[in-house]
Amino acid sequence: MRIIDGLRERVKEEKPADEEAVKRLLREEIAALLRPVASPLAQNRDGLTAMLIVGVNGAGKTTTIGKLAHRFRSQGKKVIIGAADTFRAAAIEQLQVWGDRTGATVIAQQAGADPAAVAFDAAQAAQARGADVLMVDTAGRLQTRSNLMEELSKVHRVLVNQLGRPLDEVLLVLDATTGQNGLSQARLFREAVPVSGIALTKLDGTAKGGVIVAIAEELKVPVKLVGVGEQVDDLQDFDPEAFAEALLA
Amino acid sequence: MFSNLAEKLQTALGKLRGRGKLSEKDVDEALREVRLALLEADVNFRVVKDFVARVKERAVGEEVMQSLTPGQQVIKIVHEELTELMGGSHARLQLTGRTPHVIMMVGLQGAGKTTSAGKLAGLLRRQGHRPLLVAADVYRPAAVKQLQVLGEQLNVPVFSLGDKHDPVDIAGAAVSHARAYGNDIVIIDTAGRLHIDDELMEELERIAADVEPKETLLVLDAMTGQEAVNVAERFNERLELTGFIMTKMDGDARGGAALSVKAVVGKPIKFVGVGEKLDALEPFHPERMSSRILGMGDVLTLIEKAQAAVDQEAARKMAEKLRTADFTFDDFLEQMQQVRKMGPLDQLLGMIPGLSGAGQLKGLQVDEKELVKMEAIIRSMTPEERANPSIIKGSRRRRIARGSGTKVQDVNRLLKQFEQTKTLFKQLGGKGGRRARGMFARLFQS
Numbered sequence: 041m042r043i044i045d046g047l048r049e050r051v052k053e054e055k056p057a058d059e060e061a062v063k064r065l066l067r068e069e070i071a072a073l074l075r076p077v078a079s080p081l082a083q084n085r086d087g088l089t090a091m092l093i094v095g096v097n098g099a100g101k102t103t104t105i106g107k108l109a110h111r112f113r114s115q116g117k118k119v120i121i122g123a124a125d126t127f128r129a130a131a132i133e134q135l136q137v138w139g140d141r142t143g144a145t146v147i148a149q150q151a152g153a154d155p156a157a158v159a160f161d162a163a164q165a166a167q168a169r170g171a172d173v174l175m176v177d178t179a180g181r182l183q184t185r186s187n188l189m190e191e192l193s194k195v196h197r198v199l200v201n202q203l204g205r206p207l208d209e210v211l212l213v214l215d216a217t218t219g220q221n222g223l224s225q226a227r228l229f230r231e232a233v234p235v236s237g238i239a240l241t242k243l244d245g246t247a248k249g250g251v252i253v254a255i256a257e258e259l260k261v262p263v264k265l266v267g268v269g270e271q272v273d274d275l276q277d278f279d280p281e282a283f284a285e286a287l288l289a
Numbered sequence: 290m291f292s293n294l295a296e297k298l299q300t301a302l303g304k305l306r307g308r309g310k311l312s313e314k315d316v317d318e319a320l321r322e323v324r325l326a327l328l329e330a331d332v333n334f335r336v337v338k339d340f341v342a343r344v345k346e347r348a349v350g351e352e353v354m355q356s357l358t359p360g361q362q363v364i365k366i367v368h369e370e371l372t373e374l375m376g377g378s379h380a381r382l383q384l385t386g387r388t389p390h391v392i393m394m395v396g397l398q399g400a401g402k403t404t405s406a407g408k409l410a411g412l413l414r415r416q417g418h419r420p421l422l423v424a425a426d427v428y429r430p431a432a433v434k435q436l437q438v439l440g441e442q443l444n445v446p447v448f449s450l451g452d453k454h455d456p457v458d459i460a461g462a463a464v465s466h467a468r469a470y471g472n473d474i475v476i477i478d479t480a481g482r483l484h485i486d487d488e489l490m491e492e493l494e495r496i497a498a499d500v501e502p503k504e505t506l507l508v509l510d511a512m513t514g515q516e517a518v519n520v521a522e523r524f525n526e527r528l529e530l531t532g533f534i535m536t537k538m539d540g541d542a543r544g545g546a547a548l549s550v551k552a553v554v555g556k557p558i559k560f561v562g563v564g565e566k567l568d569a570l571e572p573f574h575p576e577r578m579s580s581r582i583l584g585m586g587d588v589l590t591l592i593e594k595a596q597a598a599v600d601q602e603a604a605r606k607m608a609e610k611l612r613t614a615d616f617t618f619d620d621f622l623e624q625m626q627q628v629r630k631m632g633p634l635d636q637l638l639g640m641i642p643g644l645s646g647a648g649q650l651k652g653l654q655v656d657e658k659e660l661v662k663m664e665a666i667i668r669s670m671t672p673e674e675r676a677n678p679s680i681i682k683g684s685r686r687r688r689i690a691r692g693s694g695t696k697v698q699d700v701n702r703l704l705k706q707f708e709q710t711k712t713l714f715k716q717l718g719g720k721g722g723r724r725a726r727g728m729f730a731r732l733f734q735s
Contacts, residue, residue, distance in 0.1 A: 097537060098399025098510065106430075127565070129407075129442070130435035137430030151438075182540035215399060219331035219514015224541055242398065245483040247516040270428075 074280035079262040082208045090174045095213035097180030100241035106138035107275040117172035122162025123148035124155040125179040156198040163202040183228035196233045216249035241267035291544035297326035305360035331514045331545025336552045375575035380557035389467040391475045396508035398481030401536035406478040407439035408570035421472035423463040426480035427452040484523035504531045517546035521554045536562035594631040618675035665693035
């Protein structure tokens with residue numbers, strides 16, 4: 041563990057006076073490890089910002105999209121959402137409710153449709169209507185299901201082909217209550233699609249999302265967003281100092 | 290399931306297996322690795338400490354050390370203690386007394402409450418009950434609709450008052466509805482909530498006070514880390530849980546949550562969710578689970594799955610055909626379909642002793658697509674060819690390959706496999722094969 045090594049070094053050098061001081065050093069070490077991976081959401085300033093949202097079942101993908109839609113809409117942007125979770129019952133309806141609430145346009149087909157086809161439609165619609173933001177929702181899938189991960193690769197491929205360029209963000213939504221399994225999620229999702237960032241959800245509980253430290257250390261995937269509540273504006277940019285503080289609280 | 294933990298535990302204990310003599314130091318060393326494996330699997334540290342202490346106390350006793358197979362004895366002890374850790378024996382739903390019985394599903398957001406509620410309703414319906422699903426999640430967009438869609442797929446009625454009513458009123462009205470319509474079980478799907486959300490936890494208390502559930506099941510994601518224990522304790526403080534449903538067990542969850550909650554909260558796991566399909570909910574058997582973790586397989590579950598999926602009469606006929614080696618491609622196809630009905634192949638293989646968990650299966654992608662291919666090839670044969678494969682020569686092979694979208698090599702391979710299978714059964718049909726054949730027949734007929 042790099043953190044412990046770093047801490048040991050600094051304890052030797054600085055000879056902290058008490059427990060509080062050691063804690064402060066540890067906090068700084070963790071923040072230092074996280075700082076390089078903290079980055080804001082990418083934006084394409086001259087045109088369409090295209091995002092694909094992925095994650096395991098129940099991580100909070102659809103809710104995160106809803107909150108993001110709210111954020112972009114309040115900035116006056118034109119938002120299109122692709123409902124490519126065609127598997128789970130009523131996933132499309134759930135997105136449509138978010139569409140109504142935020143004024144984002146939801147592109148959907150019927151349940152059971154090919155998710156790649158929905159993604160294609162959504163990308164085409166976003167281009168044709170001159171949207172500012174495109175978000176494509178996908179069905180939750182466990183990272184060990186190789187056939188479903190292949191399906192995800194295909195959705196990504198179709199989007200890239202239609203847009204003729206890489207996506208601006210491929211966001212992995214990660215539940216903060218997840219334990220060390222989060223590392224496996226990050227690793228395997230990254231094998232299927234080029235994950236560009238993590239949205240850490242459900243941080244308002246007692247879970248602290250410590251696995252993010254392991255992910256930052258091993259995989260260097262940037263952390264972009266944290267979800268801290270049920271309200272539409274409870275989605276914040278990731279702040280390593282505040283996170284390290286809360287982790288050790 | 291728990292492949293990581295299984296692998297580590299099996300490696301740690303493997304070193305003891307087959308040793309004629311064990312010193313206390315050997316046991317200590319193995320247990321140290323067991324402890325690390327459990328901690329790495331997110332098992333609660335207090336639980337790990339107690340567990341290792343208990344195993345050690347029993348393992349270094351006279352009886353074990355003096356026995357002829359001390360290694361096996363230690364493994365047996367670990368097996369027993371693991372079983373005990375997860376609750377000892379299978380805990381059934383306690384549905385007694387006056388109907389309708391109310392089952393309340395509670396949990397964090399995204400744990401899988403709605404899906405589990407649906408799966409449970411399906412399971413109970415198959416057992417001859419008349420369940421009613423109740424949509425009491427009025428917060429999450431389209432949660433009501435989700436339950437209605439599930440109900441439709443499962444052919445189970447869903448009670449809903451939309452999302453404008455108090456969940457307490459919905460629950461109460463649902464019970465009256467069940468009474469009037471003769472539903473003997475009411476499954477209430479509540480909204481996901483954080484265990485520290487006082488207001489919403491109070492809502493659950495009010496529902497419980499109103500409908501007096503026989504079962505209050507906390508739905509818990511198997512991938513939850515150390516936090517699982519926290520969540521379970523808080524929910525239990527306020528609601529008097531009767532058990533757990535562990536979801537998403539089909540991923541590479543480490544098992545921490547499943548191994549910790551019984552020890553900490555004292556309530557058993559009753560069901561586990563093992564897949565995306567609506568029938569992928571299994572009763573939880575601690576003993577079988579600990580066998581799987583230790584690589585001893587789980588033949589009982591396998592047999593149960595076979596019994597549920599295989600048509601008895603067809604199985605008897607099949608056994609007869611196997612005996613006379615009067616076995617055609619049609620039979621081959623039929624048998625393949627029966628096996629596939631039992632569930633995903635990788636899960637089935639995990640239940641076979643020696644094949645499960647560690648090492649052997651790792652990296653071996655069980656390819657369902659291969660089966661689809663085989664089916665396509667057989668379906669491209671004429672009835673005559675299926676009954677009498679020896680007539681399939683060059684041009685027929687090319688036609689079959691074209692018809693099934695495969696290559697001639699694929700067709701050749703299948704033909705060869707088929708011949709081998711047939712020969713094997715012919716041998717089994719001879720004198721020496723009686724015992725082996727009996728085993729086969731039993732597996733399919735029992």
